[in-house]
Amino acid sequence: MTASDNPQAIDRSRQAFLSRSTLLTSVVLIVGMLGVLVLNALPDGNPLHVSSATVALLGKYFTYMLLALAVDLIWGYLGILSLGHGAFFALGGYAMGLYLNAQTSPLPGWQAVMTYFPVAALAIVLAPGLLALVFGWLAFRSRVTGVYFSIITQALTFALMLVFNRNEMGMGGSTGLTRFYELLGFSLSSEGMTVALFIASGVAVLLAFWLCRAIVVSRLGRVSMATRDAEARVRFIGYRVDHVKLALFVVSAMIAGIAGALYVPQVGIINPSTFAPLFSIEVVVWVALGGRATLYGALLGALVVNYLKTVLTGAVPDAWLFLLGGLFVLVTMALPQGIAGLLARRRGRQEASA
Amino acid sequence: MTTTSLRRLIAGSSIALGLSAFGGAAVAQDEGPIRVGILHSLSGTMAISESTLKDEMLMLIEQQNEAGGLLGRQLEPMVMDPNSDWSLYAEQARDMLTGDDRVDVIFGNWTSASRKAVLPVVEELNGLLFYPVQYEGEESSENIFYTGAAPNQQAIPAVDYLMSQGVERWALLGTDYVYPRTTNKILEAYLKDHGVSDDDIMINYTPFGFSDWQSIVSEVSDFGSQGKKTAVVSTINGDANVPFYNELSNQGISASDIPVVAFSVGEQELSGIDTAPLVGHMAAWNYFMSVDSDANYDFIDNWLDFTGNDDAVTNDPMEAHYIGFNMWLQAVESAGTTDVDAVKDAIIGVTVPNLSGGASTMMPNHHITKPVMIGEIQDDGQFSVVWQSPSAVAGDAWSDYLPESANLISDWRAPLRCGKFNVESMTCEDGPGAE
Amino acid sequence: MTDNRLSAGQRLARLLTLSLLLCLLSAWGTSAVAAVSESQARTLLDALDTGNFQAKGEAAQAIADSDAEQKMRWLQALLDGRLGKERRGDRFYIITDDSGREWPIIDAISYEDAGTGTRRTVDAFRINNDLRTQLQGIMASLSLASGDEASRLQAADRLLGEVSSDNVETVRRTLADEESPAVRERLEMALALHAVAQGDAEALETLRGNLDTRVRNALTPIAAGDDALAEQTRAVLDGIENKRAWYSRAQTLFFGLSAGSILVLAAIGLAITFGVMGVINMAHGELIMIGAYTTWLIQQALPGQPGLALALAIPGGFLVAGAFGVVIERTVIRFLKGRPLETLLATFGLSLMLQQLVRTVFSPLNRRVSSPDWLQGSWQINEALSLTLNRFGVLLFCLAVFAALWALMRFTRLGLEVRAVTQNRAMARAMGIRATRVDMLTFGLGAGVAGLAGVALSQLTNVGPNLGQGYIVDSFLVVVFGGVGNLWGTLVAGMSLGVINQVLQPWVGAVLAKVFVLVGVILFIQKRPQGIFAPKGRTS
């Protein structure tokens, strides 16, 4: 990506960690979470009661938001477009799935170590992290960039999908891992667990948001933006571009892995379709729709698209693809900076008129 | 439904922010229509198979409403589109089974992956799911009714038939996923039990949507040219079938050389293929559109009227939904309520006519009895039944031919109430009885 | 072949066939046709009304042996599944057209128009594979009583490995009378096989290098012994296997090239839109789908003429998909100049809409596209090597499309302008090239070529709403592997991926072959980060 993309759109307040948008996003996340919890605690008959199903759904959205954040960190701020981030998400999910399966029946072979939560927790970040490390090391070292990188990430996730589809993998083949009952000794189907997972996911989003924010405002973050815009220049002033890319790519993969791990107990299944390139492309679409290179835009995009999907597939099952597809086209044409761009422009106008 | 509660959530948060608010009135459970969830993909890769089933369910519901509904109440369909995305199946099942507008029963899913995604949800929220497609078995859930064929209702009789036709060499071709893998494992064990040597069995798996069949078909043709009568047992999934059959006919392999018996190719799949070169290849199902019975002819006429298309076809999963729907109706009638637990108890033992002139019964393992048929493809895209089991076969949840499940049974009646009961150790390995 | 394993019915069928073959070969049997009474006809047909296929076979033979003048038509109708009996009555019908709900029927004996029948009123007689084979034999013997060369050849072919001491004399006699060299060759081969089985070493020599699998199968048990003949047989067998192995390699190469040609066809349109314009067109697969649906629509408009329809579909698919492309370019892509990644978002949306459009307009079910005769079957070069015609056709088509595109880019004004705009948009514009027009035409061209890929794919695979999706990942991979913006790169990349895949397939299976290819491409890109045909030289 070149700088001509739109330099003016860059958030001018980025020097400070606590910019207005960061504060606002944090507040909205926290208040939203608490609000949902309060409304969920209301008695069933209350018209404002929020059902556990909704809480579970929102929890799932949180994991998608986390994944979008991971993609935005490297795409928005480093300019590397991964069309295979679903792979890291799925790996984290599979690690969690193995752990959950181990709670009901002993796992065969090496998988037995996944019975222990600390091991599983480690695997959740290390499996995607290591894959990203090896893959990224190979790719960045030999300076695979742009579409070449995007396409080989797609090839990676596609290959993993085929591999995980095989029964020999011991990962449940095409059906994947399912039938989870317990997490850390608590029943997964209890309302308490739904709420706990919702909170965990929400907190994870918040922490990841702050982490990404901290990275982005650090000198490393500026180096990465510089890399996005003029990679050769960065190299000629002495930064190891491959290391910068590798570091952020691994961090991003780990965030995606955590997202996957939180996703699995809430959805109840993980299978190779999560590795499908189409899913990874969709994630990129969320980010683009929300607004690339603005962290809150990524969060917003993931939320909006998935919420629309939920509503529209139920309300207009025969026509929702027209609406969603049309929305993608419209947003691209009318809102080049995504929804975040729209918000920023509006704020700019308000400030100008004030 | 979550959409509404989400709307309410937004309303709620508006209140929290001190702005305006609106609320919705709760609808009482026992009045108003009985809600029937239809969870079939209308988009994505599975739409090709599933969208027909959605239409069929709408037809059945419409007919039932015309006939006076159920328990004096109307049936109301609730259609969602899971977009061939397994996690969306689970999400929408949850959506259907919660809230004031909770559905009383779900008819849906295709492929084991989607069913397994929905399974924990229906178990957790105590829903009812009727699953209409043949599958690999090795499962029995308290909340799922398997109206499609288990391997012993499809695969094994088909192999038996081929053996009686003198087949001695077997090529087991399948798409690389759980159903073919498990079915082929069962068949391999079964064939070896019947004295077929390893050399005479070839197993090959291909990815979903595979289209470069050349090498594999020529391998099969080589395999079949060793002087022994050879047959292909195909568990190839949907999209890969057209290129497969095209390649067979183009490489000059006809049904008289190497017949193919398929478990996933029905009338609907054939409607997208030029069948002239395929005449004589076989499929094993529990129903064919060409089945000779008045119930079938009525069903076909209704279907053609409903779709307004004289060339529309019916197939086995449609019959499965037909049976499942009627079983559920009857169970609700006899229980006098749509309450899930009451229906679950009432439905075991329910017998309804199927479309091939006989009757199907819901067994205690939540599988049903069905006749098994072998049909040969005709040039008009229909099958002609060349063999039919003398009586209906009961579906077996746990295969007798797999060592790990040979000792397992499933029985959801009190007092056993167990989906995975080990008859050797007399313990329940899964289900409420397990504790 | 151990006869005791066969059922009585099969033995009978085999005997019948064999006697028929000999009968054909020696040009016997001219059966005079005379009328039979209606009651006789009824008895003949009634015998077919049984669930037992063996009894049905005997009944069919009885019809063939009878003097009924309608017997050819009956047997043909039986073979087609169109001969039936009134369900609640005893009339016999022939169904003249069995599509739709009501079928026009005629009386089977008098051929009088009997109105229409339905599934409920007419019970068609069923046949199975064995019976079908038998019927075909019977019909052949009836219609070819004199035995033209083709049928004699077919009969002789079936004799391979079937000559025994019972019929060897007959075969020899037939050979003596036979004039056609092709038929003679088969008969000699059949006799030689018999002779070798009897221990004749000289006959073995005539079989050296013979590629027919039946020869190999017949020789294999002889080679198992340890006498001199067995040794000699083993040598002959080794020779045969060796020769077959070479042909099989040639065949694998063909398989690979034909698989590659599909990849190239699917990718080459993308090589233009993506490689030349930098547009990440996620709707490329749907443009392929549109080409395939165009083929189907044209076939619907021209029933019974699949060849003509296909010929028309080539320009048709190109134009329709190209028109879609131009519309997409004018309405969407145009506004996203210089923002290539956003084209991904917009075209992804378009692909969703196009898919759903097809589902809504044409139903989510697959459409049936038939192939013309000249694309069916295979070109049998010899016993061990045959090229399936549809694949071969697609391979040639792919090369033709490639050649045309290359020529277009190389020799025409448009090609020159496209190359100029690709290399330096601003400069090209300064020189008076209307870049926007070039963009529109380029995108239209890429879309049109995608449509051509759809036309080709309609001959190989499903025509349905998901057709395009399966090719999008592979297409991007091929373009990138070959080097973005390089047509030759796309050709070489597609073909080599196809060949590698087909070579790997027998070793590791189709799934792992695909995985290995993907991993191979990933590793290759590490070595050459710009694909096979990377632009070399100074980059400022």
Added chain:
Amino acid sequence: MNPIASGRLERLREFARPDRVFDFMAPAQSPVDVSHGPILYLEDVSVSFDGFQAINRLNLTIDDGELRCIIGPNGAGKTTMMDIITGKTRPDTGQVWFGSRHNLLTLDEPQIANLGIGRKFQKPTVFEALDVTENLELAMAGDRRIWKTLLARLDHEGQARIDEVLETTGLSAQRHRLAGVLSHGQKQWLEIGMLLMQRPRLLLVDEPVAGMTEPEMHRTADLLTRLAGQQSVVVVEHDMGFVRSIARQVTVLHQGSVLAEGTMDEVAGDPRVIEVYLGGDEEAA
């Protein structure tokens, strides 16, 4: 004691010294050794692309503190030479040394940059999405490792240095503007400023005055002459007037090798140089 043994012991002691810095632990930025002669030394360097000989047995020596101008017609190999020195392009044959200690052919771009070779591109390349201060901050010499970069804060010393460079380049008023909105000349200056932040020993400057106004050009000339002495500067330039105004020593490249070397006047009078420039013009016309 046996002198050999004592020597060994000495080495062992040296090895085990607690404050010892092993070679592999030493920071990449090690001093450039110019005690034995030139700071940059190219010998017999050749490179070709697809059969085109871009650099052909090139020999070039730059002394410490020297200001050298390199001129030559298009395609003479000027930019390729810079690519080779900065590690972007690897030559087919030949040697490139920085001081007498560092073989540049074994290092990659960041390592070379950290040794103290700064490069300005022909087309001004600044980080358009960052503001002027940030551009300078990133270029500031310092620890480039990931973790350090993540935790780096701008200290007073750094701030002072940035202010100084802003002053030098005349960009003080623009310090909070995005680099992307600067004028062409300002971008050129910013890029030179970034080079200064690196505190390089050797500056490679590719066409610094392209697109500059006359006064800007003068200031650039001033700056470059001032820099020479503390640093070595290599300037590639087309503008003969500019070259004449700053150059003490001029090298003429032609078809990838040195055609002539000397003062501007010497070079301008060389018949071969005139031939090349005129001949080249004729061909171009």
